Structure formats: structure tokens, C-alpha cells
Amino acid sequence: MEENHHQDKVCTSKDLLAVRDALDALSGKWKLEILISLLNGARRFKEIARDIDGISDRMLSKELKELEANQLVERKMYDAFPPVVEYNTTAHTRSLHTVIYALKEWGYLHRKTILEN
Amino acid sequence: MEENHHQDKVCTSKDLLAVRDALDALSGKWKLEILISLLNGARRFKEIARDIDGISDRMLSKELKELEANQLVERKMYDAFPPVVEYNTTAHTRSLHTVIYALKEWGYLHRKTILEN
DNA sequence: CTGGATCCTCAGGGATACTG
DNA sequence: CAGTATCCCTGAGGATCCAG
Secondary structure, three states: OOOOOOOOOOOOHHHHHHHHHHHHHHOOOOHHHHHHHHHOOOEEHHHHHHHOOOOOHHHHHHHHHHHHHOOOOEEEEEOOOOOEEEEEOOHHHHOOHHHHHHHHHHHHHHHHHHHOO | OOOOOOOOOOOOHHHHHHHHHHHHHHOOOOHHHHHHHHHOOOEEHHHHHHHOOOOOHHHHHHHHHHHHHOOOOEEEEEOOOOOEEEEEOOHHHHOOHHHHHHHHHHHHHHHHHHHOO
């Protein structure tokens, strides 16, 4: 980033805000599951709903909207009856791989650490 | 990890649980701020409280306890009056660096992505 | 099928006061 | 200083019904 202010802090307050932004985009009980479902292929509303155990239509709709607002899913509507809507990932979703990988690895490590003591 | 089951999924359901474990350990409004404060050096209760704008004693106490349960902070009590308690990071906290770095980088990228459209 | 509208519950977190 | 105890409020998320 452009300015550093010569601090050797682990994480500046600006950095903290960025971390929060990232976490906020993934916040909510179902977002990750939805993204992972879509990372395995484009899906329609009901297909995602069937894919994710326990999610209600209301929540799926809400989370999809937030993900779309954050450009993490793309919504394609086909003019037909009954309605056909297809959800898919975006380039931005793919950029999440590093984050998901880091969280996953640390999650496994964390569980191991906790169980060992 | 030991078994793969020959799937080429981006993220298995076991992986998702690990991601959730990671996120859970960092959940709560103040945990990251507390960790970052401590990553810049050991601190006493009141020092952390002063470091973090807006946090109440109650929340600081609660979050510190959860972090300690997750071995992300270490609590040292010195027998003295008035009481002296010092909080510090642990080896496990340091292992979080990859995660925080990934989240930070993606957070900046995310903001850039959103603002561009 | 793809959702929107409504109502309800509960846990996260704020404010304040108190104790060893 | 280092926390606890209490009370309260808001918003995330569940359940159910309705509409195009």
C-alpha cells in the first residue's frame, strides 16, 4: 500500500479495517456454504437450497443478495415460466481461495492444538 | 490430511467445518483487536482496555476468557496488591499470521473491487 | 420455481454498579 | 487494579404463509 508511516506494527488500524471488511463479506451463517456449493458449479435457487442442509428459502435469498452486492455471486435470470434463475461464482469469488485455504489450514491446526491440551 | 476420497471438490464438508472452527475462534466484536494489541507486546488488563477504543471491562474480560480457552492468549497472574495480571500472545497466536495476512490482503482487494463498480 | 412479507426467539453486546 | 453481576436492547436468523 502507498504509505507505511514507518511503523513496525504487526497490523495497523487500517489493516484491521481491511480484515474486518473481509470478515464482514463472509459473515452470516450460510455464506461460506453457499459459496462452496457454487464453487462446485453453477446452480439454481432450489438446487442450492437442496444442497445446503437446514437453510430456509428466506435465508438463502437474503444471503445470495448480500453475496451479489459484494460481487461474490452472479445472478442470471432467464425469461421463462416457471422462472429460471442461475447463480454462479465470479472472478472475485475465485480470489477468495487464498483466504479459504488459510482459514481451513488454521482451522485444522487449531482443532489439533486444542485437543492436545 | 489422511483421506481424500478421490473428490475434486474445492472444499469438502470437513474442510468447511475447519473453516468454521477458525472463524469461530476469531468471532466476537473485539477478539481481533485484542490479539493485535497483544501482538504488539504483552499488556495488563487496563492497558488493553485503554488501547481499544470503546470496549467495556465486561466485554474485554469475556473475550479474553474465550481467547484463553482457545489458547490464543496467555494469562499470567502475579501475587500482589493491587492485583497484577499480564496478558500475552502464545505460539498459537503467532500461527494466525497467515490467516490475518490473507484476510487483510483480500480485504483491501475486496474494497477495491467493490469501489470499481 | 423464485422468492417477498410477517412474526417471533434468542444470543451478542452495551450501560451501569459493585467487589476483593 | 482486575474483574462480576444485572438489566436491557438490537439484530441475526428461524418458521410460516403468500405471490408472480
